[in-house]
Amino acid sequence: xxxxxxxxxxxxxxxxxxxxxxxxxxxxxxxxxxxxxxxxxxxxxxxxxxxxxxxxxxxxxxxxxxxxxxxxxxxxxxxxxxxxxxxxxxxxxxxxxxxxxxxxxxxxxxxxxxxxxxxxxxxxxxxxxxxxxxxxxxxxxxxxxxxxxxxxxxxxxxxxxxxxxxxxx
Amino acid sequence: xxxxxxxxxxxxxxxxxxxxxxxxxxxxxxxxxxxxxxxxxxxxxxxxxxxxxxxxxxxxxxxxxxxxxxxxxxxxxxxxxxxxxxxxxxxxxxxxxxxxxxxxxxxxxxxxxxxxxxxxxxxxxxxxxxxxxxxxxxxxxxxxxxxxxxxxxxxxxxxxxxxxxxxxx
DNA sequence: TATTGTTATACTCTATAACTATA
DNA sequence: TATAGTTATAGAGTATAACAATA
Numbered sequence: 615x616x617x618x619x620x621x622x623x624x625x626x627x628x629x630x631x632x633x634x635x636x637x638x639x640x641x642x643x644x645x646x647x648x649x650x651x652x653x654x655x656x657x658x659x660x661x662x663x664x665x666x667x668x669x670x671x672x673x674x675x676x677x678x679x680x681x682x683x684x685x686x687x688x689x690x691x692x693x694x695x696x697x698x699x700x701x702x703x704x705x706x707x708x709x710x711x712x713x714x715x716x717x718x719x720x721x722x723x724x725x726x727x728x729x730x731x732x733x734x735x736x737x738x739x740x741x742x743x744x745x746x747x748x749x750x751x752x753x754x755x756x757x758x759x760x761x762x763x764x765x766x767x768x769x770x771x772x773x774x775x776x777x778x779x780x781x782x783x
Numbered sequence: 784x785x786x787x788x789x790x791x792x793x794x795x796x797x798x799x800x801x802x803x804x805x806x807x808x809x810x811x812x813x814x815x816x817x818x819x820x821x822x823x824x825x826x827x828x829x830x831x832x833x834x835x836x837x838x839x840x841x842x843x844x845x846x847x848x849x850x851x852x853x854x855x856x857x858x859x860x861x862x863x864x865x866x867x868x869x870x871x872x873x874x875x876x877x878x879x880x881x882x883x884x885x886x887x888x889x890x891x892x893x894x895x896x897x898x899x900x901x902x903x904x905x906x907x908x909x910x911x912x913x914x915x916x917x918x919x920x921x922x923x924x925x926x927x928x929x930x931x932x933x934x935x936x937x938x939x940x941x942x943x944x945x946x947x948x949x950x951x952x
Numbered sequence: 953t954a955t956t957g958t959t960a961t962a963c964t965c966t967a968t969a970a971c972t973a974t975a
Numbered sequence: 976t977a978t979a980g981t982t983a984t985a986g987a988g989t990a991t992a993a994c995a996a997t998a
Binding site for chain 2: 955956957958959960
């Protein structure tokens with residue numbers, strides 16, 4: 615399983631094409647490939663979202679965790695990780711950081727597992743993050759008609775669900 | 784500038800949703816977000832492409848370099864890096880590896896820069912990589928009508944070109 | 953002075969292995 | 976035996992700083 619889902623480093627991670635346009639004598643035969651277009655669009659959006667969320671001290675992955683915990687109060691760490699494609703081992707420092715900041719609470723569930731929930735502070739942070747994400751989505755959604763947005767989402771779902779092991783077509 | 788463009792580790796990097804579906808008691812409020820859909824689709828495609836290319840010992844970034852050098856014989860390392868969004872410092876080991884494998888040649892251009900080109904072996908590898916990428920694209924393209932593919936590409940271009948600094952909408 | 957290539961370095965993301973304590 | 980959490984570690988990808996040689 616991969617952790618590729620979440621991500622986007624909130625730091626200085628400017629957009630891919632910053633200087634590319636200045637190299638006018640070169641052909642870019644790769645730029646028309648679907649895979650690279652997806653990569654560019656994804657990277658652009660996540661970078662952008664990352665810098666927006668950074669204003670409230672959250673990385674995309676942290677916003678994702680807060681929002682998902684909010685929707686699933688009492689969920690346990692390992693299930694949360696499975697849902698989001700984050701490995702158990704990599705969940706540890708993520709959850710520890712949110713705990714340390716007082717955004718989430720962890721109560722023993724069955725002796726080996728712990729139920730996660732948002733603290734009041736976490737609820738606030740979550741609401742703020744959702745607001746930022748909403749604005750961010752609206753920004754990009756404005757580029758497309760409603761129908762094109764639906765088509766885009768549908769196409770992305772199809773692609774995301776097809777790739778796994780079915781690559782031999 | 785970012786290097787986010789290229790990528791996809793060719794190793795064991797199975798698809799994001801492998802186990803997620805087994806966590807049926809959890810809501811996934813993030814999965815409908817455009818950013819995360821993009822991330823998932825991108826990750827799925829690049830992972831898949833990575834494992835296809837791995838069969839011929841190439842990573843996606845290496846295939847990208849070969850194809851771009853093929854389209855721009857004599858290009859210099861720094862311009863290639865700028866075009867692909869790879870930093871000078873990070874180009875060094877990439878180019879060194881291709882050189883060591885005898886896939887590319889490097890001849891002095893002006894004393895400080897070197898012109899890059901494919902060797903016959905590199906041409907072969909490049910052709911092979913392009914074939915794999917073609918098949919791979921066809922795989923995913925088959926999921927969509929021609930018109931939907933055009934719409935998808937257009938939408939991705941729009942998103943990729945909009946994100947950079949224009950995030951304040 | 954600016955650019956090309958390079959070295960060194962560091963941080964993030966992701967992955968595996970192995971340990972513990974429970975179930 | 977299998978699971979939840981943890982620790983340690985390793986490999987990519989990406990970032991910056993600084994240096995030498997050249998323009």
